[in-house]
Amino acid sequence: MAISDVKEYAHLSEEEVEQLGRELDAIRAEIEEARGESDAAYINRLIKIQRGLAAAGRAVLFASNKKPAWAAGAGLLGLAKILENMEIGHNVMHGQWDWMNDPEIHSSNWEWDTAQPAEQWKHSHNYVHHQFTNVLGHDNDIGYGILRMAREQKWHPVYIGQPVYNAMLASLFQWGVALHDLDIEAIRKGQKDPKEMKRQLRQILKKGRNQILKDYVVYPALSGKNWKTTLTANATANLMRNLWSYVIIFCGHFPDGALHFTEEELEDETRPEWYLRQILGAANFKGGPLLHILSGNLGFQIEHHLFPDLPSNRYAEIAVKVQALCEKYDIPYTTGPLHKQYGQALRTIIKLSVPNHLTSSDQPTDDHPPIERGRPSESERPTRRRETGGWSRKITA
Template sequence: MNMPAALHPNSKSKYLTEAQIQEFGAKVEVIRREVMDDLGEKDAQYIYKIRNFVRYSEIASRGMLMFGGWIPPVWLLGTGLLGLSKIVENMELGHNVMHGQFDWMNDPTLNGASYDWDTIATGDDWKYTHNYIHHTYTNIVDKDHDVGYGLLRVSEAQKWEPRFLMNIPLAIQLMVFFEWYVGLQRLHLEDVLVYKTKTWKQVWDEAAGLRKKMRRQVVKDYVFFPLLAGPNAIPVFAGNAVANVIRSLWASAVIFNGHFTEDAENFEADNTENESRAEWYIRQIRGSSNFSGTQWLHILSGNLSHQIEHHLFPDMPANRYAEVAPKIKALCAEYGIHYNEANFIQQFSSVWVRLAKCSVPNHWQDKIGQGGHLIRTCLAQLKAKFQ
């Protein structure tokens, strides 16, 4: 098997022969082709409805903040709705459109190459770090920068450093300021602050496009709309700030659940140059995590609740992932490939156990693992008690 060796100590996937791997990959291709050949009006109408929701919810929420922001219930409702609007714009609209999922519609407003979303990260930077680097080298240590974002230790293969003792508080900080960290990701600031392999002059030169986007976003949310609100400037400013944090907290929780759970595997880079498409499919499955929930939970997560399917088919309209997920799950069961799936709370809990374990050197992790097992057992007992 030529795919990169897994670094996860407790891989639940079976060994497959080369023939089985290629057979599996061919069956995944059949599932993909069935959906891509069926794209049409219902998919177009879906994304237009999502875009309309984003537009009208933003108008309504900003109106509430501008004209009734001093009234606490109105401020809470307006801020919450604005946060919701920003979440859907980033997750189900921007993220998916910039993957090229709707390029087939030939609508220039939904073209992946030109769409730019309502967040600090530029479209070009994000498409490089996410569409190219992350989706090509998914969970490969030292190649996929999403393995810890240069801030966290989320794999035993990452060299332990004393700063990782702060893994948990650093993860909380990452969640609160996630919009900014994603915007700055391409600059690799850890190379300046920690490893000293890069200069601030290099960072400044590389950040020309980002500085322009940052100015636009800051002026829009913290200057233009507050000034437009006149006497309601303070509640508008505060509402925009809180809405952005709401979006960051939710988006980071979804990303954590999709990549940092205990069963999400990491890989070595040894054989990636010769990796076949079928082997790439298997790596995507073994390195990703799904979480279950309602239709609205799927929409709010940009359908990244189906992270496995997204990593298999990043250019497939995300509204189709729920349709293909049972087929991929059944295929994984047939070939003995672990399909990492649980509810949101279970996956999110396992993320923090993994972060805790990776905060200490590898030889200390058995004790942390025992504590994590105890926590999961208690959660399961509580769940059973209240059902």
Template sequence: MTTTTTSTTTSEAPEAPEAPVSTIGHGPYSLSPEQLEEFGAELDAIRQRVIADLGQADADYIRGIVKAQRAFEGAGRALFYLPPAWPLAVGALSVSKILDNMEIGHNVMHGQYDWMGDPGLNSRMYEWDTVCPSEQWKYSHNYIHHTYTNILGKDRDIGYGILRMDEDQPWKPYYLGNPLYALGLMTFFQWGVLLHDLEVENIMAGKRSWKDTKHLHRGMIRKVRSQTLKDYLLFPALTGPLFPLTLAGNATANLIRNIWTFNIIFCGHFPAGVESFSIEETEEETRGGWYYRQLLGSANITGRKLFHTLTGNLSFQIEHHLFPDIPARRYPEIAPEIEALCAKYDLDYNTGPLHKQLGSVAAKIIKFAVPPRPSRQQLASVTPLRFFTRGATAGDQSADAGARPVAVCEAVDLMREHLSRAEIAKDALQHTVEAGAEAVASVSGIVITAVRDVAHTVGGFATEVFEIRDAARRASEENRLED
């Protein structure tokens, strides 16, 4: 963490220097240690006031959302029996999956409703309608992400191990595919969340082996198997000859949920103005400092009440990062207080409409796909190549001879930064193929195992049905013979 010291003067006599002011991140924000603790104390007071006020209204709200989610799912499943109503069926099922993922699953697994004592809304028992096991998600999200929010090297949600989303992430040719990777992650977001804990990027870098993730495989396979069986076999089979339409509808609903979730999450974490932090900056972080980092590392999305409900109120990402265990329905009511507090301490409250936040996220994805360009000052400070390729003897005798090795090194470094397009393309293709092969191998292994288990289960069920039918036939024949 860096510190700066400022001083002021008057016409009468110089004043004593002010106390050092701590700065965090890359932004212009600064608070003294005393202000930081006051800031934290005010946020603690807001949190305690809301917790003390929790009651029947909050319980009724979440139970009402669960009831609505089940109604949408039931309507969607029923409408698949009417082919002309297929779009309506997909729409209803998509809303059901979005509510389950955002307003119910995410928030319940944060422990926001544990105080109710309802087993169906308990963070330790809840399982959501997605391929990622809840226990694995709670570790990577609730603990890792919310504890180390936007700390490079600790928070793996920065780019999800796939994308370059921060200027301090070293550029590699692999990142030329940033826009394509983002599109793929958005399309298959639930699968990206599933594979997040495998830390494929660390395995490729040699920091971790596949054996280190073995304890995760069983849970992954079990959840993939159950989700695949439900969405792509059992429910389609229940519609008989409409099996293909129902299967396509379920897949479309999952796709819509993936796209929606990806965009809401990325707009809350990666739009312009959101800060990142180094490990060194946060080594001696206090409670007030933690609040400060959560504020700077998040952004909100403006919209109407229905929009906020469909986001799980994660459109108030700032409030969520400050108070992840408070029921999300309370975020809209405390947001004005948080914004006023930011104004009091001269801190930026990052908020904007969806199109603005989404546009800035897209711009960052594209910007960080290409290598950073050296500034004009950097270019001007490097001695031209002709300095050491022409008149070498004369240069050795000049007063600048001692500067030549430095100039050569700087020029070589600059040349390395400016690889030819062909070299960049070659490296990008190589890294992309390697990364793709590793990812495909991992996904294929898990999916194949799950599909095999599904096939085994269905085959066993069919065998039992046939055996029951044969037993009934034999019993019928024996009864007929006795008669």
């Protein structure tokens, strides 16, 4: 069931929600005050490690075309791409390290190693997704425009192929994300500004071309006689990164317990209510420090949605305090092992490929009419909350 009133769903009074907001604000203030040299050292060290892994992978592939070298090179490159996308690029572009005032590690300057232009990602992710998390009809991350992920979304026979679309999305994730900010549904309905669409397409084509040239032309050419080894290793590394990114993101948004909301919830939504929606709309997964680093610390998805612009290396300590608040106010705190969270998401994908009447639901019945795909125009959206991360439209492509 999609929630239209988070206070009522959580059985909290207005005063309790306001107090929860104050306590979460206090956590934010505490972390902002505590940021310092150790945090800066963390991100700088991680960037050095990531670049070292990439350089080592290239060196191995350049030196030999033997199978062990290929496996080592592809593995090192895959790890480098995962680190760059998840713990570095994603978090830098959220503004988590802007407080350092380092132009090399700043949300306004970072361009990541993937097909989607940073500007478009910051709009579709920082603004749309984090502002309107799991609000049906607003957040296009619910199914990424091709999957039906909520019972309230109107069913169409095309969804019978969801398991296939899901496998394709996972394998080609960077390219699916690259098209995300275009809003394909708006284009299909003729609601997209043609000039803006062409501008975005030029950006995507330029970025995608550069990615293809880098991975499948330039680096293979530099490898000389080992060009085939480098080309296939690059393709394997990209596949590793695509599959890993897809699994991590789906584990944070689609397991049981990660709720959806109707647009009625947005009406006069206060900051504390926004906090509460982030807790109810996200899901964590459990794991050790290495797993969390490789996942961009998105195993703490709840904390990331509450404080997307705070340093990711602080999420573990924030999680202890957030979980305590959830226990205090009797708010669900969704978490579980990685395999369980993804298993639940995959089950939902398969289950919602058919009409609702053919499957059962463990949620209360709801008479809300089916919700069509699409999202409002920028003029119809409320002002962005500052903590979701900056974004701006460039005048030139």
